[in-house]
Amino acid sequence: MTDQKPYGPPPEAIPLSEAMKEFLPAEMWEEHARATEARNNAPKRPSYLSMSVREWEAVQASRQAANRTRSARADLHRVWNRMLATMKAKLEAGELTAFGQENPPFGPWHAIPAPAWRQLRITNVRKGQASVGANIVHDIHILPPDADDHMPTGTPGRPKKGIDIIRIEFQRRVDAGEIAESLAAEARALQAWYRETYPRRDCPTPKTIENNLRGTWRAVRQRTA
Incomplete structure (x- = not known):
C-alpha cells in the first residue's frame, strides 16, 4: 500500500490554518493577540485541591476577578468568531477557493463550490474541517486568488466533468x-x-x-x- 492519496489539493493550495494567517487582515490577528493575552492574564479559576477553605471563600467573594475572567474569555470568543465569519465570507464570495476531502485518508478530493459556504460551518481550523449537518469535509486547503487549480474533480477518465x-x-x-x-x-x-x-x-x-x-x-x- 502506498502513502500517496488518490487525489490531492492543487499544488499551490495551502492548509486552512495558514490561509487564515495569510488572507485575514493583520488588524484582526493583532486584535486576536491582544484578546489572547488578556485571557491568559486573567485570574485563574481556583481549585478546591490547591487552596484552603478560607482562601476559596476569599476568592469567591471577589466578584470583580471572576467577571474579569469571564469577560476576557468572551472577548476572545467574539474576536475568533469574527475571524471565522470573515474567512467564510471570502470563500462564499469566491474570493478564495477551497478544496477538501471526504472520508479520509482515501476518499476523493474536490473543489468546494462558493455557494456551499452558505451552509458549511468551519468547525476546526487546525484540522481544516467544515461541516453541514452530519457531512464533514476534511483537510481543507485554500487556493490563492488567480492560482491554477489543476484539480481532477470529475468522473474517471473525464477529469474536467465536475x-x-x-x-x-x-x-x-x-x-x-x-x-x-x-x-x-x-x-x-x-x-x-x-x-x-x-x-x-x-x-x-x-x-x-x-x-x-x-x-x-x-x-x-x-x-x-
Whole structure:
C-alpha cells in the first residue's frame, strides 16, 4: 500500500490554518493577540485541591476577578468568531477557493463550490474541517486568488466533468429544501447552476447528472416522502 492519496489539493493550495494567517487582515490577528493575552492574564479559576477553605471563600467573594475572567474569555470568543465569519465570507464570495476531502485518508478530493459556504460551518481550523449537518469535509486547503487549480474533480477518465462538485451542490439543495420535484428537473437545475458558477469548465449533460445522482435521489425522496 502506498502513502500517496488518490487525489490531492492543487499544488499551490495551502492548509486552512495558514490561509487564515495569510488572507485575514493583520488588524484582526493583532486584535486576536491582544484578546489572547488578556485571557491568559486573567485570574485563574481556583481549585478546591490547591487552596484552603478560607482562601476559596476569599476568592469567591471577589466578584470583580471572576467577571474579569469571564469577560476576557468572551472577548476572545467574539474576536475568533469574527475571524471565522470573515474567512467564510471570502470563500462564499469566491474570493478564495477551497478544496477538501471526504472520508479520509482515501476518499476523493474536490473543489468546494462558493455557494456551499452558505451552509458549511468551519468547525476546526487546525484540522481544516467544515461541516453541514452530519457531512464533514476534511483537510481543507485554500487556493490563492488567480492560482491554477489543476484539480481532477470529475468522473474517471473525464477529469474536467465536475460531478463531485455537483454532488456537493445537490446536498446543499437537499439540506435547504430546494430540490426539484423530479430527478430530470433537478439535473437541469444543477447543470444550469454549474454553468453559471464554472463558466470556463466543461459541464456534464443532464443525463450524466441523472445517472450519477439516481441512487442518492431515491434515498432522499424516500426520507422526505
